[in-house]
Amino acid sequence: MTSASTQLHKTLAAERGPATIAIVTVSDTRTPETDVNYHYLKTQIAAAGHRLVDYRIIKDEPEQVGAVLDELAEGEARLILFNGGTGIAPRDTTFDALSRKFEKVMPGFGELFRMLSYQQVGAAAMLSRASAGVYRNRVVISTPGSPAAVQLAWEKLIAPEIAHLVWEVAR
Helix, strand or coil: CCCHHHHHHHHHHHCCCCCEEEEEEECCCCCCCCCHHHHHHHHHHHHCCCEEEEEEEECCCHHHHHHHHHHHHCCCCCEEEEECCCCCCCCCCHHHHHHHHCCEECHHHHHHHHHHHHHHHHHHHHHCCCEEEEECCEEEEEECCCHHHHHHHHHHHHHHHHHHHHHHHHC
């Protein structure tokens, strides 16, 4: 199902070695001990041969989301994974803060995520504002904070394309 040019890009990307990844959990209640998404992603990142280089928990405040994105974009991470704050409740501001900063938007990520999510949760998938984009030559992906959503995004969308995503923005 993969085109020859996509396969070539993936091969070239894999030759660059492991991707460097940061995780940001956006939550008013989680701690490093109770952050199941962090523990899941940390394990998956290592199993895939990539490197986790930073981890943060922040409140769902637009200033904090923007500030941590700026800070991480100056660091080693080439892929920044946000989880949480993507719904439509008044406290959900992650999408708004990130979308203002994206230099390039990757609408396909949110579209595919909602399509896959629909298969799991039905029409409630439309409430998700999962998104992805590029900021300062970093790939930024933002998913809902539910463990099922993080797992879905990782397994179906992120893991299969990590090296390719990071390679594309760095070439």
